[in-house]
Each structure stands twice: as C-alpha cells, then as structure tokens.
Amino acid sequence: MDLYAENILDHYRHPRNKGEERSPTVTHKEENASCGDDLVVDLVIEDGRVSNVLWRGQGCAISQAAISLLSEELKKKSTDEVMSIDTKAVRDLLGVPIGIRREKCAFLGLHAVKNAIRKAQNQDPQSWRETIQIDK
Amino acid sequence: MPSIHDCRRLFPSLSESLVFLDSAATTQKPQMVIDALIDAYRDGIANPGRGVYPLAERVTSDVHAARVTVAEFIGAKTHEIVFTKGTTEAINLVARTLGETLQAGDRVAVTMMEHHSNLVPWLQLRERRGIEIDWIPVNKDGQTDMNVLLEMLKKGKTKLLAITGLSNVLGIAPDLSEIIRRAHECGALVLVDAAQMVAHLPIDVRALDADFLAFSGHKIYGPMGVGVLYGKELLLEKMPTFLGGGDMVQSVTTKGYTSAELPRKFEAGTISAVDVIGLGVAISWLDSIGMDAVMKHDRELMSHAMKRLKEIDGLQILGSQKPDERTGVISFTVNNVHPHDLTHLLGERGICLRAGHHCAEPLHNFLKINASARMSFGVYNTKEDIDTCAAAIAEATKFLQK
Numbered sequence: 001m002d003l004y005a006e007n008i009l010d011h012y013r014h015p016r017n018k019g020e021e022r023s024p025t026v027t028h029k030e031e032n033a034s035c036g037d038d039l040v041v042d043l044v045i046e047d048g049r050v051s052n053v054l055w056r057g058q059g060c061a062i063s064q065a066a067i068s069l070l071s072e073e074l075k076k077k078s079t080d081e082v083m084s085i086d087t088k089a090v091r092d093l094l095g096v097p098i099g100i101r102r103e104k105c106a107f108l109g110l111h112a113v114k115n116a117i118r119k120a121q122n123q124d125p126q127s128w129r130e131t132i133q134i135d136k
Numbered sequence: 137m138p139s140i141h142d143c144r145r146l147f148p149s150l151s152e153s154l155v156f157l158d159s160a161a162t163t164q165k166p167q168m169v170i171d172a173l174i175d176a177y178r179d180g181i182a183n184p185g186r187g188v189y190p191l192a193e194r195v196t197s198d199v200h201a202a203r204v205t206v207a208e209f210i211g212a213k214t215h216e217i218v219f220t221k222g223t224t225e226a227i228n229l230v231a232r233t234l235g236e237t238l239q240a241g242d243r244v245a246v247t248m249m250e251h252h253s254n255l256v257p258w259l260q261l262r263e264r265r266g267i268e269i270d271w272i273p274v275n276k277d278g279q280t281d282m283n284v285l286l287e288m289l290k291k292g293k294t295k296l297l298a299i300t301g302l303s304n305v306l307g308i309a310p311d312l313s314e315i316i317r318r319a320h321e322c323g324a325l326v327l328v329d330a331a332q333m334v335a336h337l338p339i340d341v342r343a344l345d346a347d348f349l350a351f352s353g354h355k356i357y358g359p360m361g362v363g364v365l366y367g368k369e370l371l372l373e374k375m376p377t378f379l380g381g382g383d384m385v386q387s388v389t390t391k392g393y394t395s396a397e398l399p400r401k402f403e404a405g406t407i408s409a410v411d412v413i414g415l416g417v418a419i420s421w422l423d424s425i426g427m428d429a430v431m432k433h434d435r436e437l438m439s440h441a442m443k444r445l446k447e448i449d450g451l452q453i454l455g456s457q458k459p460d461e462r463t464g465v466i467s468f469t470v471n472n473v474h475p476h477d478l479t480h481l482l483g484e485r486g487i488c489l490r491a492g493h494h495c496a497e498p499l500h501n502f503l504k505i506n507a508s509a510r511m512s513f514g515v516y517n518t519k520e521d522i523d524t525c526a527a528a529i530a531e532a533t534k535f536l537q538k
Contacts, residue, residue: 003480004535013538035476035492036506058506060474061536105476 004061005096011065016072021054028116029057032104037063041112043074045120050074050082055112060105062098067109069093079117085110087132107132138421140429144516155487155521160304160332160465160494160512162354165418169358172417176410184409185383185400199409202416203399209419210349211340212366215398219407222363223331224253226350227298229365229402230327231257233375234296240266243293245324247272247280247310248502249303252495254329258298270294273502277456278308280315289322297326301333301349305496305510306455307438307462309337316345325371331355335514336434336464338427341366353411357515358418362411365402372398379404422515430515431463437513437522438462444526445511448533454508465512467494470529473536475509481532487525 021027021042029040039057043050053074055067070090074082090110091098098106115125144150146166156164182192184199200214207214220226235257238244244258248271258269270288273281280299288294297319302309316326327348330339334351341349346366353362367375377384377395381404386394395401422430439459445451450471456462470478475491482489490510493500500506511525 004477009538033497036497036500038506058474060476060480062477102476102480 003096003098003102008061008065008094008096011068012061015064015068017054017068018056019054020056021052024054026116026120028112028119030108030112030115032059032063032108034104035060037105037108039063039067039108039112041067041109041116043113043116043120045079045117048080049076049078051076053113055109059108062094062102062105063108066090066094066106067112070109070113074113079121082117083114085113103132138425140425140433140515143425144518147516150516153486155485155524157511157513157517157521157525158488158490159335159514159517160355160510161490162360163335163357163514164516165359166357166421168421169414169418172414173359173410176413181410183406195409198413198416199407202412205416205419205423206364209339209423210334210366211342213369216366216369216372218365218367218372218399218402219412220350220363220365221361221408222352222354223329223350224352224363226348226363226365227254227327227329228257229378230348230350230367230375231261233378233402234325234371235261235265235267236376238265238267238295241268241293242295243268243270243288243291245270245272245285245288245294245297247299248274249278249306249308249496249499250298250300251304251329251331252497253331254298254300254327255498267295268293271498274306274308274499277461278303278306278454279456280310282315282318285315286318289319289324292322294319294322294324297324299326299328301328301330301339302336302463303455303496303499304332304465305467305494305499305508307465307467308455309333309463312344312346320345332464335422336430338431347371353415353418356415356418357422358415359408359411362408362415364415369398372402378402381405425515433515434463434513435460437517437519438464438466440519441466441511441513441522441526444522445529448526448530450533450537451529454503454505465510467508467510469505469508470533471537473533475507477536478509478529478532481535482525482528485528487528489525 024042025045027042031038037059042054044052053071111131147164149164180191182195184196203217207217272285319326325347328346330349330351335356349366354360384404386396442459454467479489479491492507
C-alpha cells in the first residue's frame with residue numbers, strides 16, 4: 001500500500017484549504033471525465049501574487065491529497081512562480097510513486113490551478129498535454 | 137462435453153494469484169485460441185479471398201469456417217455475418233450507411249443505460265443528418281420504461297431503436313423479444329448492442345427478429361481487434377456501402393464501381409483473418425460448453441457475489457437487488473470510498489475490478505453518481521475468487537474510511 005502513505009491519507013481525511021472563497025479573483029473548474037471527478041479552484045490574486053486559495057470537488061484520495069498539498073504551496077507565490085510549478089514538483093509533494101494510471105488523479109489540481117491563473121490573465125486554457133509535459 | 141467447472145485450467149494467464157473479475161471489459165484467452173493465432177501465422181499466412189494457391193485457399197476456407205461458426209452460434213445466415221474491428225465499428229457501420237438514409241426529423245431511440253459506443257454514433261448522426269434522439273429512461277432496477285418507449289414509438293417517427301442486450305453497468309437484460317415486436321409494429325428497426333450479451337446469454341437473431349446485432353470477439357474469449365455485425369440480408373442488400381477499397385467491389389472502372397455481394401460489400405481491405413479464425417475457435421469452444429451451462433454458472437456466481445457484497449458496510453449495489461434479475465456484472469459504490477482508490481488497493485493484491493463510469497456516462501448522471509466500481513464474471517471465475525475479492529473490499533474500505 002505504498003501509494004496510500006500516511007501523508008496522503010492525512011491530507012485526504014483532513015484536506016487543507018477546502019472550501020469556497022467569497023470574493024475570488026478567479027474561479028476555475030476542471031473535470032476528469034474518465035472517472036467523473038471534478039475540481040473547482042478559487043484564487044485571490046493581489047499585486048501579482050496568490051494571497052488565498054480555496055478548492056472544492058470530489059475525487060479519489062490521490063487527487064484530493066494532491067490539491068490539498070499543492071494549495072499549501074501556492075500562498076504568497078507570484079503567478080509566474082505558480083505557472084512554473086511542474087509535475088515533478090507535485091510528485092515530490094506527494095512523495096509516493098505515481099504510475100501512469102494515476103497521473104490524471106495526481107495532476108488534476110495542478111491543471112486546475114494553472115488554468116485558473118491563465119483565466120485571470122485572460123488567456124485560453126492550456127491543454128492537459130501541456131500541463132503534464134512541462135517537465136519533459 | 138467440456139465442463140465449465142474445470143475450464144479455468146485452459147487459461148494460462150489465470151495463475152493462482154490472479155483474481156480477474158473484469159471480464160465485462162475484456163476476457164482472458166484460453167490456450168486453444170492463443171494456439172490458433174500462433175498456428176495461423178506459423179503455418180503460413182496469405183490474404184484471404186485473393187490468391188488461388190493452396191496456402192491462400194487454406195486461409196480463405198478457415199475464414200469461411202469461422203464465419204459459419206459465428207452464423208450458427210447466433211442463428212444467422214453465413215452471408216449476414218460481417219466482420220468488423222469490434223462492436224464499436226459494427227454500430228458505426230450501421231450509423232454511416234443506414235443512418236445516412238435518414239432525414240431531418242426522423243428519430244433514433246436509445247435507452248439511458250447504453251454504452252458510449254451505442255450513443256456517440258447516433259449523436260454524430262444527429263450532427264450530420266439533423267435527426268432527433270429519444271432517450272428512454274430505465275427504472276431503479278434498470279428495466280426499460282416500456283410506457284415511455286411505446287409512447288415514443290407510437291408517434292411513428294422512430295426509424296431505429298438502438299438498445300443493449302445486457303447492460304455493462306447494471307447487468308440487466310431488457311425484454312428484447314417484446315421490445316423488438318413493439319418496435320416493428322411501429323415501423324422501427326432495432327439494433328442490438330450484444331457486446332455484453334454474447335458471452336452470457338444465448339442469442340438467436342431469427343427468434344428475436346433483430347434487424348442488426350453487434351458484438352466484439354475479445355469479450356467472448358477471442359482476440360481483440362475483431363467483431364461482428366449481423367444484419368438481415370434484405371437490409372444489408374439495400375444499405376449504401378461503408379468503407380471503400382479492395383474486396384468490397386465487384387468491379388472498378390474509370391466510370392465508377394459496383395459493390396460486391398454480401399458480406400464482402402462491407403469488408404473493405406484485408407480483414408484481420410487470423411483474429412477471425414481465433415474468434416471462430418473461441419466461439420466453437422464456448423458453444424461446446426453450452427450457453428445453458430454458462431448461464432447456470434453465472435447465476436451461481438451472481439447469487440454468491442450479491443450475498444457477499446451486501447455483507448460489506450456502506451456498500452450499495454446499483455440496479456436490481458435480486459440476483460435472478462441480473463447477469464454477468466455487479467456495479468457498486470461504497471460510502472466515502474472513491475472507486476479508484478478501492479480498485480487500486482485491490483489491484484495491488486492481484487484482484488482486477490474496473491472503476492469509473494464504464495463508458496456509460498449518461499447512466500451515471502441519471503443515477504446521480506460520479507463513478508462506480510464493477511465486478512464482472514467470466515466462465516473461469518469461481519466462488520473463491522468472489523470470497524477473496526469481498527474480503528479485500530471489506531479490508532480496503534476499512535482502511536480508506538479510517
């Protein structure tokens with residue numbers, strides 16, 4: 001049960017920054033069609049920096065833990081810094097082996113956060129391929 | 137006569153430690169099918185229906201023999217059997233031939249529990265031809281709502297009803313005989329998606345009076361990449377051609393082409409002859425066990441599995457709660473446990489179950505759930521497989537709910 005390490009289960013059972021922001025700068029939703037999961041991210045961006053992040057949605061332990069862990073990393077980061085977070089950084093945050101079948105779960109949060117920032121900057125959303133290829 | 141109870145040993149992939157309960161997705165292959173594929177290549181391959189040298193003749197006659205086997209298995213005439221890549225291609229074939237003869241305002245009816253492969257071809261046809269789609273609801277047990285179906289049929293606009301023979305999520309078999317009779321009374325043709333049905337229930341297309349029936353080889357212990365479209369001779373004769381290319385033509389000139397006779401009319405290009413031969417071997421073998429034995433085995437596994445699953449806290453079975461109303465599959469949810477987490481943990485113990493929406497997203501939306509886990513049976517499964525799986529589900533559930 002390597003994947004379901006204590007850290008993952010802790011974030012799954014006690015998710016950090018889960019909720020709804022009253023006045024977000026931007027709200028963005030991503031879906032994982034193959035498993036029916038969805039994830040909504042609210043960001044407050046002040047002076048080009050993320051000052052608050054809240055998220056909600058449903059998904060498996062891996063996807064919930066991934067966005068919970070990632071949300072803790074975002075605060076005070078500039079939007080450029082957030083956009084430079086790659087899948088390796090998320091893998092490091094999770095600290096468990098992510099196989100090809102669980103990439104969708106692990107990186108859905110990163111994908112939602114990046115596309116929230118792009119939306120705030122009036123840019124079109126990036127593709128899933130772009131999100132997961134950045135570290136290649 | 138081979139017995140279903142000792143057939144597991146014929147499947148080399150099923151080691152002691154593998155509990156394979158995902159046969160609705162694809163089945164494991166018996167040694168004789170694997171041998172047939174290897175033999176066909178090793179003994180020399182030629183393009184069927186082309187050369188006249190002995191090797192070509194052998195491959196041609198092996199393909200023909202497989203076609204006869206398939207036809208006899210479902211009660212069709214040999215030339216009513218068209219080989220395709222699978223169920224999906226078979227349904228698309230109908231949508232892109234017969235479908236092209238429909239006009240704006242014509243209607244195609246589907247049930248809410250169809251697989252995407254029996255939905256998207258009709259949604260695409262709506263884009264191309266401006267037809268309307270009618271969605272027939274199912275009740276909480278998974279039974280087709282006959283009142284709504286009849287109401288829609290009676291409007292007289294329905295040209296085709298596309299319906300599953302056995303739901304890949306709910307394990308419910310609609311009353312096809314009655315549904316087809318009613319559809320015909322109202323002038324609608326009926327296409328049966330038999331992808332799940334074919335390995336679990338006997339099929340007689342004549343007795344059913346089905347107009348079209350589609351299935352895949354790989355769900356009936358045969359190879360991937362080959363499937364079957366059955367169509368009534370008169371309909372296939374009248375339909376426009378599908379893919380153009382070699383072997384589907386009588387003649388080609390600078391002025392045009394004339395299409396070949398059935399079934400070649402719908403088999404453009406070199407078919408996957410070796411896989412067709414493998415499918416024939418798989419079907420002959422299943423037929424020798426007998427569909428009565430298959431159904432009896434299914435019923436025993438279903439009763440046992442429902443009993444074991446119902447003992448697990450927080451587990452809800454989708455569809456009918458009565459084992460005798462179900463065949464082949466059990467989909468379920470567990471409170472506060474995501475199906476992907478559950479099936480991942482089971483997978484680590486060599487227990488294979490599917491999680492997700494099983495390519496039936498409209499049904500999952502209709503049932504107001506995001507995803508489910510699914511246990512499905514093959515002839516090789518045993519009560520011990522189910523016991524191992526049920527114990528692992530209980531344990532994984534406790535771990536994830538902690």
